[in-house]
Amino acid sequence: MSECTHDCSSCGSDCGSRTEPQSLLEKPNAMSSIGKVIGVVSGKGGVGKTLVSSMLAVSMQRLGKKVGIMDADITGPSIPKAFGIHQKADACEFGIIPARTKMGLDIMSINLLLENESDPVVWRGPVIAGVVKQFWTDVIWKDIDCLVVDMPPGTGDVPLTVFQSLPVDGIVIVTSPQELVSMIVEKAVKMAKLMNIPILGIIENMSYFECPDCGKRHSIYGESHIEEIAAQYDIPVLAKLPIDPQLAKLCDQGTIELFEGEWLTEAAEKVASL
Numbered sequence: 001m002s003e004c005t006h007d008c009s010s011c012g013s014d015c016g017s018r019t020e021p022q023s024l025l026e027k028p029n030a031m032s033s034i035g036k037v038i039g040v041v042s043g044k045g046g047v048g049k050t051l052v053s054s055m056l057a058v059s060m061q062r063l064g065k066k067v068g069i070m071d072a073d074i075t076g077p078s079i080p081k082a083f084g085i086h087q088k089a090d091a092c093e094f095g096i097i098p099a100r101t102k103m104g105l106d107i108m109s110i111n112l113l114l115e116n117e118s119d120p121v122v123w124r125g126p127v128i129a130g131v132v133k134q135f136w137t138d139v140i141w142k143d144i145d146c147l148v149v150d151m152p153p154g155t156g157d158v159p160l161t162v163f164q165s166l167p168v169d170g171i172v173i174v175t176s177p178q179e180l181v182s183m184i185v186e187k188a189v190k191m192a193k194l195m196n197i198p199i200l201g202i203i204e205n206m207s208y209f210e211c212p213d214c215g216k217r218h219s220i221y222g223e224s225h226i227e228e229i230a231a232q233y234d235i236p237v238l239a240k241l242p243i244d245p246q247l248a249k250l251c252d253q254g255t256i257e258l259f260e261g262e263w264l265t266e267a268a269e270k271v272a273s274l
Protein backbone atom coordinates (compact mmCIF):
# COMPACT_ATOMS: atom_id res chain seq x y z
CA MET A 1 0.00 0.00 0.00
CA SER A 2 1.35 3.47 -0.83
CA GLU A 3 1.74 6.09 1.89
CA CYS A 4 -1.52 7.59 3.25
CA THR A 5 -2.27 11.00 1.71
CA HIS A 6 -5.27 11.53 4.02
CA ASP A 7 -7.35 12.40 0.95
CA CYS A 8 -10.01 9.71 1.39
CA SER A 9 -12.23 10.96 -1.44
CA SER A 10 -9.81 9.87 -4.17
CA CYS A 11 -8.24 6.86 -2.44
CA GLY A 12 -9.45 3.29 -2.96
CA SER A 13 -7.67 1.72 0.03
CA ASP A 14 -9.74 0.49 2.93
CA CYS A 15 -7.27 1.38 5.70
CA GLY A 16 -7.88 2.24 9.34
CA SER A 17 -7.34 5.95 8.68
CA ARG A 18 -10.37 6.22 6.37
CA THR A 19 -12.61 9.07 7.53
CA GLU A 20 -14.99 9.39 4.58
CA PRO A 21 -16.27 7.09 1.80
CA GLN A 22 -14.41 6.96 -1.52
CA SER A 23 -15.95 9.20 -4.17
CA LEU A 24 -17.26 7.20 -7.12
CA LEU A 25 -17.23 10.26 -9.39
CA GLU A 26 -15.65 9.56 -12.77
CA LYS A 27 -13.40 12.07 -14.51
CA PRO A 28 -14.85 13.46 -17.75
CA ASN A 29 -12.86 13.18 -20.98
CA ALA A 30 -9.80 15.43 -20.77
CA MET A 31 -11.05 17.41 -23.80
CA SER A 32 -14.50 18.00 -22.28
CA SER A 33 -15.67 21.22 -20.72
CA ILE A 34 -19.06 20.86 -19.07
CA GLY A 35 -20.81 23.53 -16.98
CA LYS A 36 -23.88 21.97 -15.36
CA VAL A 37 -25.24 18.45 -15.47
CA ILE A 38 -29.02 18.07 -15.24
CA GLY A 39 -30.79 14.72 -14.99
CA VAL A 40 -34.29 14.31 -16.38
CA VAL A 41 -36.00 11.45 -14.57
CA SER A 42 -39.39 9.81 -14.38
CA GLY A 43 -40.76 7.18 -12.05
CA LYS A 44 -42.35 5.21 -14.87
CA GLY A 45 -42.06 4.86 -18.63
CA GLY A 46 -43.98 6.63 -21.34
CA VAL A 47 -44.70 9.89 -19.51
CA GLY A 48 -42.82 11.90 -22.13
CA LYS A 49 -39.43 12.18 -20.49
CA THR A 50 -37.60 12.14 -23.81
CA LEU A 51 -39.87 14.81 -25.23
CA VAL A 52 -39.36 16.99 -22.14
CA SER A 53 -35.55 16.44 -22.16
CA SER A 54 -35.42 17.44 -25.82
CA MET A 55 -37.64 20.51 -25.42
CA LEU A 56 -35.82 21.62 -22.25
CA ALA A 57 -32.49 21.35 -24.06
CA VAL A 58 -33.81 23.27 -27.08
CA SER A 59 -35.35 25.94 -24.81
CA MET A 60 -31.97 26.44 -23.08
CA GLN A 61 -30.24 26.66 -26.42
CA ARG A 62 -32.74 29.34 -27.44
CA LEU A 63 -31.56 31.25 -24.35
CA GLY A 64 -28.08 31.27 -25.87
CA LYS A 65 -26.60 28.31 -23.99
CA LYS A 66 -24.48 25.59 -25.54
CA VAL A 67 -26.32 22.40 -24.71
CA GLY A 68 -25.57 18.68 -24.95
CA ILE A 69 -27.91 15.72 -24.45
CA MET A 70 -26.66 12.41 -23.11
CA ASP A 71 -29.19 9.70 -23.92
CA ALA A 72 -28.71 7.43 -20.90
CA ASP A 73 -31.74 5.36 -21.88
CA ILE A 74 -29.57 2.60 -23.33
CA THR A 75 -32.28 0.01 -23.93
CA GLY A 76 -34.85 2.50 -25.25
CA PRO A 77 -32.89 5.32 -26.90
CA SER A 78 -35.17 7.84 -28.58
CA ILE A 79 -33.25 11.14 -28.50
CA PRO A 80 -31.56 10.75 -31.94
CA LYS A 81 -34.93 10.03 -33.57
CA ALA A 82 -36.50 13.16 -32.08
CA PHE A 83 -33.68 15.24 -33.61
CA GLY A 84 -33.59 13.35 -36.93
CA ILE A 85 -30.08 11.99 -36.31
CA HIS A 86 -29.31 8.74 -38.08
CA GLN A 87 -25.57 8.99 -38.68
CA LYS A 88 -22.94 7.24 -36.58
CA ALA A 89 -20.78 9.02 -34.00
CA ASP A 90 -17.23 9.89 -35.11
CA ALA A 91 -14.12 9.20 -33.06
CA CYS A 92 -10.66 10.72 -32.87
CA GLU A 93 -7.57 9.80 -30.89
CA PHE A 94 -8.91 11.71 -27.88
CA GLY A 95 -12.37 10.16 -27.72
CA ILE A 96 -15.84 9.94 -29.22
CA ILE A 97 -17.30 13.01 -30.92
CA PRO A 98 -21.03 13.54 -30.33
CA ALA A 99 -23.42 14.08 -33.22
CA ARG A 100 -24.39 17.69 -33.90
CA THR A 101 -28.06 18.53 -34.54
CA LYS A 102 -29.18 21.02 -37.19
CA MET A 103 -29.43 23.80 -34.59
CA GLY A 104 -26.12 22.91 -32.93
CA LEU A 105 -26.92 20.69 -29.95
CA ASP A 106 -24.44 17.88 -29.21
CA ILE A 107 -25.95 14.44 -28.77
CA MET A 108 -24.65 11.09 -27.63
CA SER A 109 -26.75 7.95 -27.68
CA ILE A 110 -26.11 4.23 -27.99
CA ASN A 111 -27.95 4.40 -31.32
CA LEU A 112 -25.02 6.37 -32.74
CA LEU A 113 -22.74 3.43 -32.00
CA LEU A 114 -24.90 0.48 -33.09
CA GLU A 115 -24.46 -0.95 -36.57
CA ASN A 116 -28.22 -0.71 -37.17
CA GLU A 117 -30.29 1.71 -35.11
CA SER A 118 -33.04 -0.93 -34.87
CA ASP A 119 -30.68 -3.47 -33.24
CA PRO A 120 -31.89 -4.21 -29.70
CA VAL A 121 -29.51 -3.74 -26.79
CA VAL A 122 -29.67 -7.05 -24.93
CA TRP A 123 -27.04 -6.44 -22.26
CA ARG A 124 -26.94 -7.02 -18.55
CA GLY A 125 -27.22 -4.12 -16.08
CA PRO A 126 -23.50 -3.69 -15.31
CA VAL A 127 -22.61 -3.53 -19.02
CA ILE A 128 -25.32 -0.91 -19.61
CA ALA A 129 -24.11 1.08 -16.60
CA GLY A 130 -20.55 0.87 -18.02
CA VAL A 131 -21.72 2.37 -21.31
CA VAL A 132 -23.30 5.30 -19.49
CA LYS A 133 -20.01 5.93 -17.67
CA GLN A 134 -18.21 5.87 -21.02
CA PHE A 135 -20.63 8.49 -22.34
CA TRP A 136 -19.04 10.68 -19.66
CA THR A 137 -15.40 9.52 -19.72
CA ASP A 138 -14.90 8.85 -23.44
CA VAL A 139 -17.16 11.38 -25.16
CA ILE A 140 -15.74 14.83 -25.88
CA TRP A 141 -18.37 17.29 -24.62
CA LYS A 142 -16.81 20.48 -25.91
CA ASP A 143 -17.70 23.87 -24.37
CA ILE A 144 -21.04 22.64 -23.03
CA ASP A 145 -22.87 25.01 -20.65
CA CYS A 146 -25.46 22.43 -19.73
CA LEU A 147 -25.53 18.68 -20.27
CA VAL A 148 -29.04 17.23 -20.11
CA VAL A 149 -29.04 13.54 -19.17
CA ASP A 150 -32.15 11.72 -20.37
CA MET A 151 -32.44 8.85 -17.88
CA PRO A 152 -34.29 5.59 -18.30
CA PRO A 153 -37.50 5.46 -16.24
CA GLY A 154 -37.40 4.17 -12.67
CA THR A 155 -34.73 3.92 -10.03
CA GLY A 156 -32.56 1.11 -11.40
CA ASP A 157 -28.92 0.57 -12.30
CA VAL A 158 -28.50 3.47 -14.73
CA PRO A 159 -29.93 6.29 -12.56
CA LEU A 160 -27.80 4.94 -9.70
CA THR A 161 -24.69 4.94 -11.91
CA VAL A 162 -25.40 8.46 -13.18
CA PHE A 163 -25.98 9.83 -9.68
CA GLN A 164 -22.79 8.20 -8.36
CA SER A 165 -20.47 8.73 -11.32
CA LEU A 166 -21.48 12.13 -12.72
CA PRO A 167 -21.48 15.44 -10.81
CA VAL A 168 -25.24 15.94 -11.23
CA ASP A 169 -26.22 19.49 -10.25
CA GLY A 170 -29.92 18.78 -10.09
CA ILE A 171 -32.78 16.71 -11.45
CA VAL A 172 -36.07 17.53 -13.09
CA ILE A 173 -38.87 15.03 -12.48
CA VAL A 174 -41.33 14.41 -15.32
CA THR A 175 -44.80 13.11 -14.53
CA SER A 176 -48.22 12.82 -16.10
CA PRO A 177 -51.55 13.44 -14.32
CA GLN A 178 -52.37 9.85 -13.47
CA GLU A 179 -53.45 8.03 -10.33
CA LEU A 180 -50.13 6.57 -9.29
CA VAL A 181 -48.28 9.81 -9.74
CA SER A 182 -47.92 10.62 -6.04
CA MET A 183 -46.25 7.32 -5.23
CA ILE A 184 -44.08 7.54 -8.34
CA VAL A 185 -42.93 11.07 -7.58
CA GLU A 186 -42.21 10.01 -4.01
CA LYS A 187 -39.88 7.25 -5.24
CA ALA A 188 -37.97 9.69 -7.45
CA VAL A 189 -37.80 12.28 -4.66
CA LYS A 190 -36.56 9.72 -2.14
CA MET A 191 -33.89 8.44 -4.51
CA ALA A 192 -32.62 11.97 -5.18
CA LYS A 193 -32.52 12.70 -1.44
CA LEU A 194 -30.71 9.43 -0.77
CA MET A 195 -28.10 10.40 -3.35
CA ASN A 196 -27.89 14.02 -2.17
CA ILE A 197 -28.99 15.41 -5.53
CA PRO A 198 -31.00 18.67 -5.53
CA ILE A 199 -34.48 18.45 -7.07
CA LEU A 200 -35.04 21.46 -9.32
CA GLY A 201 -38.74 20.81 -9.81
CA ILE A 202 -41.48 18.81 -11.50
CA ILE A 203 -42.73 19.13 -15.05
CA GLU A 204 -46.18 17.73 -15.69
CA ASN A 205 -46.51 16.43 -19.23
CA MET A 206 -49.81 15.68 -20.98
CA SER A 207 -51.36 17.97 -18.40
CA TYR A 208 -54.35 18.98 -20.53
CA PHE A 209 -55.58 19.19 -24.11
CA GLU A 210 -56.59 22.56 -25.48
CA CYS A 211 -59.36 22.37 -28.09
CA PRO A 212 -58.03 24.07 -31.24
CA ASP A 213 -61.55 25.28 -32.11
CA CYS A 214 -62.88 26.75 -28.85
CA GLY A 215 -59.73 26.91 -26.68
CA LYS A 216 -61.39 24.94 -23.85
CA ARG A 217 -58.99 22.84 -21.79
CA HIS A 218 -59.82 19.16 -21.24
CA SER A 219 -58.15 16.98 -18.62
CA ILE A 220 -57.77 13.84 -20.73
CA TYR A 221 -55.83 11.88 -18.08
CA GLY A 222 -57.87 13.15 -15.15
CA GLU A 223 -57.60 16.27 -13.05
CA SER A 224 -54.06 17.32 -12.22
CA HIS A 225 -52.91 17.09 -8.61
CA ILE A 226 -49.41 18.26 -9.37
CA GLU A 227 -49.57 21.40 -7.20
CA GLU A 228 -50.59 19.41 -4.11
CA ILE A 229 -47.93 16.80 -4.74
CA ALA A 230 -45.27 19.45 -5.32
CA ALA A 231 -46.30 21.24 -2.12
CA GLN A 232 -46.22 17.93 -0.22
CA TYR A 233 -42.57 17.43 -1.17
CA ASP A 234 -41.72 21.14 -1.16
CA ILE A 235 -40.57 21.25 -4.77
CA PRO A 236 -41.67 23.75 -7.43
CA VAL A 237 -43.80 22.95 -10.48
CA LEU A 238 -41.60 24.13 -13.34
CA ALA A 239 -44.06 23.66 -16.18
CA LYS A 240 -47.23 22.03 -17.45
CA LEU A 241 -47.08 20.74 -20.98
CA PRO A 242 -50.29 20.10 -22.95
CA ILE A 243 -51.03 17.05 -25.08
CA ASP A 244 -50.26 18.47 -28.50
CA PRO A 245 -50.37 16.24 -31.59
CA GLN A 246 -47.97 18.70 -33.23
CA LEU A 247 -45.29 17.81 -30.65
CA ALA A 248 -45.75 14.08 -31.31
CA LYS A 249 -45.51 14.79 -35.05
CA LEU A 250 -42.30 16.82 -34.68
CA CYS A 251 -40.78 13.99 -32.60
CA ASP A 252 -41.76 11.40 -35.21
CA GLN A 253 -40.37 13.56 -38.02
CA GLY A 254 -37.10 14.20 -36.18
CA THR A 255 -37.73 17.94 -36.10
CA ILE A 256 -38.37 18.60 -32.41
CA GLU A 257 -35.99 21.57 -32.62
CA LEU A 258 -38.68 23.41 -34.57
CA PHE A 259 -41.35 23.31 -31.83
CA GLU A 260 -43.15 26.55 -31.14
CA GLY A 261 -44.33 27.49 -27.65
CA GLU A 262 -43.00 28.92 -24.43
CA TRP A 263 -44.08 26.15 -22.05
CA LEU A 264 -40.55 25.31 -20.96
CA THR A 265 -38.88 28.73 -21.17
CA GLU A 266 -39.23 29.41 -17.44
CA ALA A 267 -37.93 25.94 -16.56
CA ALA A 268 -35.03 26.45 -18.98
CA GLU A 269 -34.22 29.83 -17.39
CA LYS A 270 -34.17 28.25 -13.95
CA VAL A 271 -31.94 25.39 -15.04
CA ALA A 272 -29.68 27.65 -17.10
CA SER A 273 -29.20 30.03 -14.18
CA LEU A 274 -27.91 27.36 -11.79
Ligand SMILES: Nc1ncnc2c1ncn2[C@@H]1O[C@H](COP(=O)(O)OP(=O)(O)OP(=O)(O)O)[C@@H](O)[C@H]1O
Pocket residue numbers: 042044045046047048049050051052073076078152153205206241242243244245246247248249251252
Ligand atom coordinates in the same frame (compact mmCIF):
# COMPACT_ATOMS: atom_id res chain seq x y z
N1 LIG B 1 -47.25 16.40 -24.58
C1 LIG B 1 -47.32 15.52 -25.56
N2 LIG B 1 -48.14 15.70 -26.61
C2 LIG B 1 -48.21 14.80 -27.62
N3 LIG B 1 -47.48 13.66 -27.66
C3 LIG B 1 -46.64 13.42 -26.65
C4 LIG B 1 -46.51 14.33 -25.55
N4 LIG B 1 -45.58 13.82 -24.70
C5 LIG B 1 -45.16 12.67 -25.23
N5 LIG B 1 -45.78 12.42 -26.40
C6 LIG B 1 -45.57 11.26 -27.27
O1 LIG B 1 -45.68 10.09 -26.46
C7 LIG B 1 -44.69 9.14 -26.82
C8 LIG B 1 -43.81 8.80 -25.61
O2 LIG B 1 -43.06 9.95 -25.25
P1 LIG B 1 -41.53 9.86 -24.82
O3 LIG B 1 -40.78 8.93 -25.72
O4 LIG B 1 -41.03 11.23 -24.66
O5 LIG B 1 -41.74 9.16 -23.40
P2 LIG B 1 -40.66 8.56 -22.39
O6 LIG B 1 -41.18 8.83 -21.04
O7 LIG B 1 -39.31 9.06 -22.73
O8 LIG B 1 -40.77 7.04 -22.75
P3 LIG B 1 -39.82 5.87 -22.25
O9 LIG B 1 -40.15 5.69 -20.84
O10 LIG B 1 -40.25 4.72 -23.12
O11 LIG B 1 -38.40 6.32 -22.49
C9 LIG B 1 -43.90 9.76 -27.98
O12 LIG B 1 -44.43 9.29 -29.19
C10 LIG B 1 -44.15 11.25 -27.83
O13 LIG B 1 -44.08 11.94 -29.06
